[in-house]
Amino acid sequence: MNRLVHTGTHPSALLRRACILLKVDEGGPDGWSDTRAGRTLNCSFMTVRRVRRPFVDEGLDAALHRKRPTGRQYRKLDGRPEAQLVAVACSPAPDGHARWTMSPLSEQLVELKVVGSIDPATVWRTLKKRAQALA
Numbered sequence: 001m002n003r004l005v006h007t008g009t010h011p012s013a014l015l016r017r018a019c020i021l022l023k024v025d026e027g028g029p030d031g032w033s034d035t036r037a038g039r040t041l042n043c044s045f046m047t048v049r050r051v052r053r054p055f056v057d058e059g060l061d062a063a064l065h066r067k068r069p070t071g072r073q074y075r076k077l078d079g080r081p082e083a084q085l086v087a088v089a090c091s092p093a094p095d096g097h098a099r100w101t102m103s104p105l106s107e108q109l110v111e112l113k114v115v116g117s118i119d120p121a122t123v124w125r126t127l128k129k130r131a132q133a134l135a
Contacts, residue, residue: 016041017064020051076115077126084114085126 023037032040034048041048055063077085088108093099102120109115109123 017051081114
């Protein structure tokens with residue numbers, strides 16, 4: 001691991017995790033606490049703990065090379081779809097309604113094939129975020 005830290009070009013996160021493991025090595029001459037290692041390496045003690053745990057549970061490779069998170073949900077409305085939502089929301093309300101509500105807005109986005117499906121709460125959050133950005 002010393003060779004990893006001192007040679008070549010590696011991603012900074014990988015180097016930081018290697019440095020953390022070197023500092024908190026209990027078998028080594030220093031064996032620093034999580035707090036001391038965090039202060040020295042300019043990270044929190046929780047970061048040190050999050051690096052140490054996979055090392056103890058799964059080994060060196062798991063501690064150095066973190067797995068990508070699975071199951072991440074990406075935003076349905078960003079960029080052009082968000083602009084289309086705003087355009088629909090600013091257009092005249094459907095017949096028989098005084099203004100747009102979230103359910104008809106979400107149905108209209110599906111009808112216009114902006115998205116395959118969308119929850120009215122997502123529409124509400126997007127419009128709320130947009131209103132905060134304009135304020």
